[in-house]
Amino acid sequence: MRKLWTLALLGLLAACNQNAIRPPQNPNPTLASGENLTYVQNEVVVAYQDEAALQEAIRKLGATEIARIPELRAALLRVPGDALKASKALKGLPGLRYAEPHLAMALAPKDDPVVQRRAGGGGLAPLGNPPDQIFDQLPQYALDPRHLNARPAWDRGFFGEGVTVAIIDDPADVTHPDLAANWAGLAYDPVTNTTYTQASTWTAFIQGLGASNIYHGTFVASTVSAAKDGQGIVGLAPRTKFLPVAIFQPNYVGDFYTARGIVWAVNNGAQILNNSWGGLGYGNLVKEAFDYALTNGVVVVASAGNSYKDEVRTPAGYPGIIASAAADGNRNKTNFSTYGRHISSAAPGLDVLLANPTWLGGGYGLISGTSFSGPYTAAAAALVKGACPGATPYQVRRALETTTWEQTFTREKGWGHLNAGNLANLLAQGCSALPQKGSVVRIKVEYQNERGVFTGVLADVILRGQGLRPGDPTDPTPIYWAKTDQNGEAWFYEIAPGTYEIYVAGPDLAVTGGMPEDRGTRVGTIVARPGSSAGQPDFMYVRLLAREP
CATH class of the missing domain: 2.60.40.10 (Immunoglobulins)
Incomplete structure (x- = not known):
């Protein structure tokens, strides 16, 4: 039998032992490649069953512990030699679930096909847009009656109120006029394990990363949570709160810190995780982090990818995750969207109007990619969780799939293009009308x-x-x-x-x-x-x- 080669995630578009000595985080780690992997040269992830097994792994490798994720029983170790060789040396060690190099071959989620920024919304006035595309101030075809059909859901009181959505991405702008009111009040840097509670310190953190390369998370957050306040744009779930989790700074922080960010989001009240990133391959720790979310009833949404191919990318391909394809203005799959049997549904992903971060001039911009069909899907999931907080991840998925425009399956769009109006009809029947549990x-x-x-x-x-x-x-x-x-x-x-x-x-x-x-x-x-x-x-x-x- 041949083992499955683990490929690190490609971006689209990743209780502490108080007695351990923590080496400082390396802001510019040395990367290595081997066996189709790219990883941090001297860092190994170890998943252990008990403390004795972890300590034996540390002793055997001559390693130093950097950090832990207690909920996943996983530790990040710094080793004196090559991480791939070190992880193989632990094979068969009693009490270990697995050991793998700290995977780091993820690119920042910047492969979305189109981005056009217009600070202050200049040039984005309604002009000849139909009146049914104006929801706050600027035109948004994605929400109109021919696409996501948002207004019937709002008219029936489904806004996603009471639901928190984690934006697992590069750090989102919590000060943008369309987002500030819906920030959940927490933001997280998983590398330093720092929780930010002030907008000013979070913004200073972003500036320190080189803010000119950071915009993706802000676009994503506004897809879900832009407030319905009469200015700019509105998100599909405009009363949700959002939690930024910075796994691109601006480059991918690695699987360990991504897993830590996922766990943090779950532990800090997220009911939905949006992941507008991914790639080919499989990472044990990242999957376990998503499994932790699913076990805790948290819905996980992932963008399918922009590879133009019929293929399975992760995390969209992990069991239990809602995979979203991108649709165009005609509700057809865009040419760039990844597709396949694992796709759950489709949502607008071509030339959608979203918020541009204030450090890049603010305002709004047009952008394309499955990175934005994903958060529209997360927002639709928030409508379900807002109405039925006890809905399980599978029930939420099937609620979306059974209320699409088409309600039939294809590999290109899964069960079809999301329709919030149809979804509202289901939710209006009460939570007992939801599909069966998974x-x-x-x-x-x-x-x-x-x-x-x-x-x-x-x-x-x-x-x-x-x-x-x-x-x-x-x-x-x-x-x-x-x-x-x-x-x-x-x-x-x-x-x-x-x-x-x-x-x-x-x-x-x-x-x-x-x-x-x-x-x-x-x-x-x-x-x-x-x-x-x-x-x-x-x-x-x-x-x-x-x-x-």
């Missing part, structure tokens, strides 16, 4: 050969819904993918209930190409029950006749 599945893998039985480490596990029709672009049958840890366990949170065929291992798609349905050795089926949970998952034990990897 499922949590746990698979444990072992290998057996003539020498005995071995833990199924580094296995690729795929759950493929029964009845899948390979090659049919209208087949909605779900496929989910996860990797096992050093305990041989793979987890799938908030997935669609149903019967799944289980496939383990198979060729690495990152190297060979191909579709997920072409991979793996079929080893049985499992029924995912509605409402199964992390505490009571649907479980299957798998033993393969295979060599130890």
